[in-house]
Amino acid sequence: MTARRSGPETVGGVEWPTVGLAAVIYGLWAAATYFHDRLPWPVLVVVGGWAIAWHGSLQHEIIHGHPTRSRRLNTALGFAPLSLWLPFEIYRQTHQAHHATEQLTDPAHDPETRYLPASASRLRRAAAALQATLLGRLVLGPAIEIGGFWLDEIGRVGRCEPGRLALWLGHGLAVGLIVAWLWRVCHMPLWLYGLCFIYPGAALSLLRSFAEHRADPTPRRRVAVVERAPILGLLFLNNNLHAAHHDRPGAPWHSLPAFYAKDRERLLRANGGLVYDGYGEIVRRFLFRRHDRAVYPASDGASA
Known part of the structure; x- marks a missing residue:
């Protein structure tokens, strides 16, 4: 990873534009969830999807060592699982592996590739075919992406891969805090959060990666x-x-x-x-x- 350069936006080793951005993203998410019942659903879909995708972009920035020199501080700023389905540490591991390989797009080396190996099953080929066009990626991609990820992670936990269960337990605790905010404070049904925040947020992220x-x-x-x-x-x-x-x-x-x-x-x-x-x-x-x-x-x- 290339070292960060100091500049007018960096004071005391802190990149303040990113800190300010984080405050805006969390503020937008908190406001959108708290006032969800006062927003028309088309507006809620746009704002909710934007907040989740924007937070994913912030997490990507944090994975690359921003906005401070402290990994612990950076992680504290970005680990909150607003999307519910993706643990931050798994995202960190796969994305760092993506940048570490010289064989981008090769499924044997790149964990973030959209390509399949020749040995891929018919089910995986069918899922890929449904997402081959941009329309399929945006409409069906989030469900396929999240469902496939969870099936893969269930297998990893079932095989007792070192540290996987502990990682998911920590993620579950963090998700519990998000759900408590949605239920107890915002009185927001989880199905509504899924439809107006998680799904469109995942679709926007898939637009970027398409x-x-x-x-x-x-x-x-x-x-x-x-x-x-x-x-x-x-x-x-x-x-x-x-x-x-x-x-x-x-x-x-x-x-x-x-x-x-x-x-x-x-x-x-x-x-x-x-x-x-x-x-x-x-x-x-x-x-x-x-x-x-x-x-x-x-x-x-x-x-x-």
Whole structure:
């Protein structure tokens, strides 16, 4: 991980833009849950989904060592399981492994890949086929993603993998606090929270990840860039500039646009020009058309 650089936004080793952002995210979530019965459901879906996806972006920032030099302080700022289904420590482990491998997108090495090995079961291939288009990813993807993750984790706990049960017990305690807030303070049904917060939040996160990687014989050409995304770029904390993030994974979110603008030519030359003109282009190209084949190419070549 690249060391953080000091700058006007960093005082005493603390990146205050990220601290302020965290306060905004938790404040938005708390307000949306507390006043949920006063908001029309379309507004609740937008605000709730945004809050959950934004918090996921904050967690991603924390995994990369922000906003302080203390891992304990950073974890305390980001571990709260607002999405309920994903333990922060599992996200940390898989994402760090994703950045550690040089074989991005390869299911044998990259735990965050969307590609399947050739040995994948018919069930996994069917699930991938349902999410091959952007429409399928947004509508069905959250249910498949969460359900598949839980089945896999049940298997890990059942096999008594070291530390897995303790990890889930700690996550369960944290989830209990979130549920207590929703039930006892906000009087919010869990089904409503699931439909208006968790599901749309997961869908927004899947929008970001849908086209950010693509199999290619050259590893550097497996990381995309989505330009001209002022609104969703804020939601994703500039992780849409994904090639820049992989090139400098330790850079804070608020410095990525300037870094990308300065090194755009080099980054796009390195990634083979894998760039999209905003998420509108991704919607136009892939709403009803698959982004790539589901099975990872055996020859490590690009898929058609």
